[in-house]
């Protein structure tokens with residue numbers, strides 16, 4: 343079948359189980375080749391093919407509602423809802439989103455990008471359905487890592503006593519991006535094992551029953567089976583929460599899937615359907631992947647597989663930060679590292695390998711990660727919490743209430759700060775400055791190169807006096823071998839260019855410092871350039887020094903709550919009349935696409951800055 347011709351999933355209803363399985367193989371191959379060409383989320387989508395086909399066979403979308411948790415595994419759903427042709431542009435500017443998107447299709451009643459919202463959203467949809475006396479099914483598809491996150495558990499707790507039916511499909515592939523962690527993961531493993539144990543037992547029983555002795559042995563072991571199976575299955579946290587439980591179901595067996603989904607469909611109450619799948623199913627390298635290499639991929643050759651690039655002169659910001667943290671961990675035994683499920687994304691694999699006793703993956707649990715860091719800090723440890731900017735939004739109160747308010751010495755690495763590109767509005771790390779600036783005691787830093795980042799990290803550790811924030815983007819930077827040993831004066835900005843005759847000053851930070859420096863050199867512009875490497879506290883002496891010039895504050899983060907606003911406030915508080923031009927992201931969400939394309943659309947390229955500089959020079 344030509345997968346691109348699928349307009350909706352109505353045609354599935356007339357297919358046999360065998361035909362549905364064959365179609366699943368075709369869809370898996372289509373997605374495998376398409377995502378290898380475009381990049382995107384690979385292994386999660388390969389593992390969920392049969393489950394999604396079975397869901398579309400049993401239920402009646404878009405009348406019935408389906409919410410994929412995170413939504414990175416909704417490509418099969420997009421194929422079955424008439425968007426197969428669009429997959430070639432997925433995550434590109436103007437192309438479809440890599441997550442569910444309501445404006446894209448009536449089949450997408452929900453959208454996410456951040457984990458663990460699907461059950462809460464589904465309960466809201468189901469409650470409204472019943473209040474409106476409407477009749478449709480509401481389904482939440484949640485991964486084994488996402489279901490363990492706080493918000494999922496808040497929702498499950500509520501669902502256990504809520505009378506509005508939701509079908510929760512637990513897509514259990516025993517993987518987060520890397521190996522899943524935590525007690526719930528172990529519980530699911532026990533259930534999985536008990537199922538395998540059950541199958542082995544069936545074979546064992548058949549063998550034993552061939553002889554009298556064997557019969558007697560069987561009777562003895564039967565007790566063991568009942569205790570293990572009944573204890574684990576019936577004692578699962580889900581049943582104890584008051585939810586009905588179906589499973590575990592083989593998530594690649596179409597017959598079993600359809601049977602279980604029909605059972606759940608007929609229930610008049612909420613139920614968890616526990617489906618076991620293989621992440622990366624059908625592509626051996628992805629099936630064996632334990633470090634998340636095939637979770638989110640750039641375009642790659644299917645035959646060769648992903649060959650990690652060996653950079654000599656360049657590295658990611660994550661690598662640069664992690665390398666120096668590892669260097670400091672070798673010198674200082676009190677440094678500990680925490681990640682909420684992003685070991686590989688934050689380049690922490692080396693640290694976890696070399697310092698297993700001082701590195702902690704807490705799973706998708708940003709709130710816990712932040713307060714866990716507070717506990718370590720009050721107990722004499724120096725925690726380094728590595729957390730993506732957009733995911734750190736989950737831990738705003740913990741940063742405020744548990745870290746800053748107690749003024750605890752620690753270092754928080756805000757990774758993926760700024761526009762991230764293809765993951766789009768849910769993942770752009772453009773809000774952290776705005777939400778952190780009002781919080782007392784925070785020292786907020788934005789390095790522009792590896793050396794400055796290392797000086798900042800040394801400063802945070804040596805001063806041991808406040809929570810330090812160091813924010814860095816998804817970009818690549820130059821790599822230097824040596825590690826800096828010095829420190830910085832907190833709040834000190836760095837002058838790149840200065841001349842008292844200059845009537846225009848550009849103030850910027852992070853990755854943009856180099857870009858603006860290059861622009862000024864290229865056009866030999868008579869302007870001052872200041873690296874505002876401490877966003878908080880600001881360098882007030884520097885601000886006074888340039889107050890007489892026309893000031894352009896250039897940032898690729900949100901304008902509201904940004905550095906430009908803080909500088910304007912400073913001058914207004916000191917009754918200093920200045921001409922200030924703030925360039926940044928306006929009051930809107932930025933869509934998905936390449937960062938280069940997005941900066942162009944936002945009017946934040948160096949060409950845009952050049953126009954502004956010339957206006958100020960000539961104005």
Ligand SMILES: Cc1ncc(C[n+]2csc(CCOP(=O)(O)OP(=O)(O)O)c2C)c(N)n1
Pocket residue numbers: 386412414415455456457484485486487488489513515517518519621682683684706708733736
């Ligand atoms: C709040 C939040 N934290 C972290 C992430 C990053 N993230 C995206 S998918 C994923 C793993 C999800 O695992 P699971 O729910 O089991 O789904 P699977 O990919 O295995 O199908 C993580 C950690 C996120 N999207 N949102």
Ligand SMILES: CC(=O)[C@@H](O)[C@H](O)COP(=O)(O)O
Pocket residue numbers: 412414455456637638687758762765816
């Ligand atoms: C879906 C999700 O949230 C993650 O897979 C995220 O896309 C990872 O981002 P990076 O690729 O920048 O690590």
Ligand SMILES: [Mg+2]
Pocket residue numbers: 485486487513514515516517518
């Ligand atoms: Mg999983």
